[in-house]
Amino acid sequence: MLYIFEMANNHQGSIDHAFRITEEFSKISKKHSLNAGVKLQFRQLDTFIHSDFKNSDLKYVKRFNSTRLSKEQFSKIVKKIKDSGLVAIATPFDNESLEWINDLDVDIIKIASCSIDDWPLLRSVCKINKRVIISTAGASFETLDRVYNLFKKNMRDFSFMHCVGEYPTPIEASNLNRITLLRERYADIEIGISTHESPDQKSIVPYAVSMGCKIIEKHVGVETDTISLNAYSCNPAQMASLVSDVKQIQSAMTGLSERQSEALGNLKRGIYAKSDIPKGKKITAKDLYYAMPIQPGQASVANIDQVLDQRLDRDILKSRPVSLDACISEKSLDTMNDIKERSVSLLNRAGIYIRDDEELEISAHMGLDKFYETGALIINKINREYCKKLILMQPGQNHPSHHHIKKEEAFELLYGDCCLVLNEKKVNLEHGRPVIIPRGVNHSFSSIQGCVIEEVSTTHHQGDSVYDDPDIFKLSTSERKFYIR
Numbered sequence: 509m510l511y512i513f514e515m516a517n518n519h520q521g522s523i524d525h526a527f528r529i530t531e532e533f534s535k536i537s538k539k540h541s542l543n544a545g546v547k548l549q550f551r552q553l554d555t556f557i558h559s560d561f562k563n564s565d566l567k568y569v570k571r572f573n574s575t576r577l578s579k580e581q582f583s584k585i586v587k588k589i590k591d592s593g594l595v596a597i598a599t600p601f602d603n604e605s606l607e608w609i610n611d612l613d614v615d616i617i618k619i620a621s622c623s624i625d626d627w628p629l630l631r632s633v634c635k636i637n638k639r640v641i642i643s644t645a646g647a648s649f650e651t652l653d654r655v656y657n658l659f660k661k662n663m664r665d666f667s668f669m670h671c672v673g674e675y676p677t678p679i680e681a682s683n684l685n686r687i688t689l690l691r692e693r694y695a696d697i698e699i700g701i702s703t704h705e706s707p708d709q710k711s712i713v714p715y716a717v718s719m720g721c722k723i724i725e726k727h728v729g730v731e732t733d734t735i736s737l738n739a740y741s742c743n744p745a746q747m748a749s750l751v752s753d754v755k756q757i758q759s760a761m762t763g764l765s766e767r768q769s770e771a772l773g774n775l776k777r778g779i780y781a782k783s784d785i786p787k788g789k790k791i792t793a794k795d796l797y798y799a800m801p802i803q804p805g806q807a808s809v810a811n812i813d814q815v816l817d818q819r820l821d822r823d824i825l826k827s828r829p830v831s832l833d834a835c836i837s838e839k840s841l842d843t844m845n846d847i848k849e850r851s852v853s854l855l856n857r858a859g860i861y862i863r864d865d866e867e868l869e870i871s872a873h874m875g876l877d878k879f880y881e882t883g884a885l886i887i888n889k890i891n892r893e894y895c896k897k898l899i900l901m902q903p904g905q906n907h908p909s910h911h912h913i914k915k916e917e918a919f920e921l922l923y924g925d926c927c928l929v930l931n932e933k934k935v936n937l938e939h940g941r942p943v944i945i946p947r948g949v950n951h952s953f954s955s956i957q958g959c960v961i962e963e964v965s966t967t968h969h970q971g972d973s974v975y976d977d978p979d980i981f982k983l984s985t986s987e988r989k990f991y992i993r
Contacts, residue, residue, distance in 0.1 A: 509758075510700070510723045511537070511544035511751070512597055512618070512641075518729030518741060519585070521575040526585045529730050532744045534592035540751050545595030547618055547725070548582060550605035579608060586612045597641075599623075603632050610636070618725075621645035621673050621702075624655065634659050640666040641723060643702050645673035649693065656694055669700040669723060670716070676740040677704040682712045687719045695931035695949055698722045704740040711750050714757040720948045724754065762913045764971060777809045778802035779830040787823050791815055791835065807832045810984060843876050844992055851885045851900050858923030858960045860898070862887060870990040873908050873980045882906055888968075897963040901926065901955035909952040909976040917965035918942040924959030928952075937961070950976065 513533045519526035530546055537544040553562075553576060557569055564570075577585075589596045590613075597616040600606050601623065609617060617636065621643040623629055633640060640659065644652060652668065659666040670687045682705070690699045700723025701716040713724055727741040737743060742750065777798040785795050793816060802808050806829035807815055818835035847870055855862060869886040872879040884907050887898040895915075901907070901924070909929070919928060921937035928935045928943060929952045935943055942964070945951050953961075975981070980988070 509543060509717075509754075510595075511542050512547050512702075512723065512725035513544060513594075513747070514547045514702075514725055514727045515729070516547075516549055516727055516741075517571055517575040518727070518737065519575065519577070520735055521577060523577070523581050523584055525730070525732075525735065527588050529728065530585070530588050530592050530594065532730050533728055533747065534594055536744060536748050536751060537594060539748075540755065542751065543595075545597040545616060546589045547597040547599060548585065548614075549599045549601065550582070550608050551601045552604040555604055556602050579611070582608065583612050586614065600629070600633070603629055606632055606636070609638070615639070616641060619643060621647070621671050625651050630655065630658060634662040634664055637664075640664055641669060641700065641725075642666060643669045643671040643725075644690070645671035645702075649689075652690075652694075656697075667698040667700055667723060668694060669702045669725060670721070671702040672704065675704050675738075676706045679705060679709055679712065684712060684715060684719065687716055687721060691720050691949070692931045693933075695933050696935065696943065698946055700724065702726075706739055707742045707746040707750075711753065713750060714753045717754050718757050718761060720946075722946065726750070764969075773802060773808070776800075776802050778806045779808065779812065779815060781824045781826055781828050781830060783826050785820060785824045785830075787820050790817060790819050791830075792817075796830065803829045805829075805831045805833070807835075814984070814987060840876055840990075843879065844870060844990060847879060847885060848992055850902060854900055854902070854923075854958055854960065860922065860960060862898075865993060868992050870992065871907075872988055872990065873975070873977075873983075875983060875987060876990065880905060882908060891968050893967055895963075895965045895968045897965075897968075898922075899961040899963055901953070901959045901961070903955065903958045905958075906954040907952055908980065909950050910973045911948050911950045912945075912972050913947065913974065914969050914972050915965050915967065916945070916947050917963055918944045919953070920962045920964075922960045922962050924955055925957050926953055926955050926959040926961055 515526065515529055519529060533546065551572060553572055561569055586596045595615045597618055598609060598614045599618045599620050600609060601620065616639045617633055619640065619642040624642065624644060624647045642655060668690055670690060672681055672683060674681060687699060699721055701713060701721045702725035703713060705712060726747065728747055729737045729741045729743065731737055731743055777800055780797050780799055782795055782797045785791065798809050811832055814832060815830060815835050818837050820834050821836060822834050824830055824834065848868065851868065866887055869888060870879065871886055872883045874882045880902055883905060885900040889896040889898065919937060920942040921939050926937040928937055930945065931950050937943060
């Protein structure tokens with residue numbers, strides 16, 4: 509999550525006041541461990557305003573003239589921003605200001621909504637190798653498609669931000685549904701929100717975050733005896749309250765109960781042997797009974813279909829618990845061995861070496877008997893603050909649509925062919941070109957001839973994959989996940 513504190517003209521043309529704003533909002537950033545930046549606005553007023561109107565009473569001309577700062581003054585503010593642990597962000601409103609972006613070492617370029625179709629400006633910005641964040645207020649999707657294609661063609665790191673260009677914005681004019689449309693149409697870039705509602709109203713930002721926004725921009729300022737804020741800018745206390753609300757909604761979105769499995773498990777009946785069951789015997793319902801409490805490692809009544817008709821690999825005495833790892837079918841063994849052999853062959857063709865003792869995870873979403881239609885084989889290499897996996901797809905195999913709540917990942921094709929679908933938009937993976945899959949973005953993938961994909965991501969969390977197809981959850985994890993070496 510990136511927070512953008514939009515200083516705009518709230519510095520009032522004063523370096524000292526700009527420093528104070530930076531200091532106050534730096535405190536909020538440090539207190540809440542935010543990834544945050546302060547945004548400035550660059551205009552070369554000598555050329556930006558037509559000579560006939562430089563001294564006019566037009567509202568915007570008067571405001572720009574009254575808050576004017578020189579390049580040297582902005583340079584000091586940028587240094588203050590960075591020294592305060594914040595990112596320096598700036599909106600250039602004219603081509604002449606682009607030199608300041610590099611000269612002042614600004615980290616991120618922000619395009620204002622009024623410049624969304626300023627093609628002379630955009631065609632220059634897309635040549636600059638910096639992150640670009642683009643507000644979209646009032647723009648048609650036809651215009652946004654042109655902007656998207658322009659920055660994609662130039663291989664830039666860019667994002668769109670939902671925005672309403674009314675100051676302040678009435679809550680009923682927030683048009684939050686557009687966030688969903690932006691995320692669906694431009695599934696491979698981050699979507700954020702830039703809002704202008706009155707800070708006296710309940711903010712729409714937490715709702716936007718729950719819809720998948722990864723960037724938050726708010727106008728900010730600091731009031732004094734002589735300086736008051738406009739109707740859409742937040743003071744430090746209001747911004748701190750908003751950050752707390754966002755953190756609460758993020759916690760509600762991603763927080764998982766650590767106790768529910770134990771609580772529900774304690775209420776289930778365990779599977780016990782009604783009489784002595786010898787090794788190798790095929791288990792029938794007559795061999796079993798069900799009672800509380802369930803013991804560690806014991807199969808429960810939820811696993812009955814994985815126990816019946818299976819053969820035991822050990823003796824189980826009367827009234828002793830039956831565990832899943834004691835039950836195995838010959839067909840399952842044959843299938844897992846076949847998967848292993850085909851996977852090793854695929855790795856050999858790809859020229860990828862793995863150790864003999866590495867654990868292979870068979871992910872069979874619809875069951876082991878349908879693995880070659882739906883599933884993947886995963887080699888878990890590293891799982892720390894960062895994670896690395898190899899994903900193997902057999903010819904004609906499909907991995908079903910899902911999204912992650914916590915994990916952000918990137919796929920890179922190492923061998924073969926793979927079609928990645930991001931929010932129903934097809935992306936054919938190319939060798940040497942990773943594709944980022946943001947949190948919350950639905951994705952599936954398939955291969956015609958078979959492939960090996962390298963996945964690099966943030967930490968992998970058990971249970972973080974949310975599948976679209978409810979039938980997947982009809983199978984227990986032990987029916988969908990198998991581990992071999």
